[in-house]
Amino acid sequence: MPMITVASSVPADQIPVEFCSLLTDLLAAMLQKPRERVVVHLMSGQRVRVGNSDEPSVVASLSSIGKIGADFNQEHLNQLCSFFRKHLNVSPKNTVVRFVDLIPINVAWNGQLRDK
Secondary structure, three states, X not given: OOXXXXXXXXXXXXXOOOHHHHHHHHHHHHHOOOHHHOEEEEEOOXXXXXXXXXXXXXXXXXXXXXXXXXXXXXXXXXXXXXXXXXXXXXXXXXXXXXXXXXXXXXXXXXXXXXXX
């Protein structure tokens, strides 16, 4: 059950309407998970600042049961930075991503724990 929260300083009216759908598709492919289980939480127009830059910024948290860790994170980061640059015009230097490998018993969806 991949979940991403994206907090961005980019105002809502400057974010493409299809942003969440495109990000859902990217995460489903990237993490090899069904599209129906991907959760995208976008918070636009946030007071997000990386370092001392006034440029557009993104702080994201990507959580998943599996497909997170030393063998995966650099490729995930490359794809996310490319996506945020293309769709939000945010430079990788102003993109911060936290990766969280979830324990299945700590995740629920559709009234059931994801412990299997």
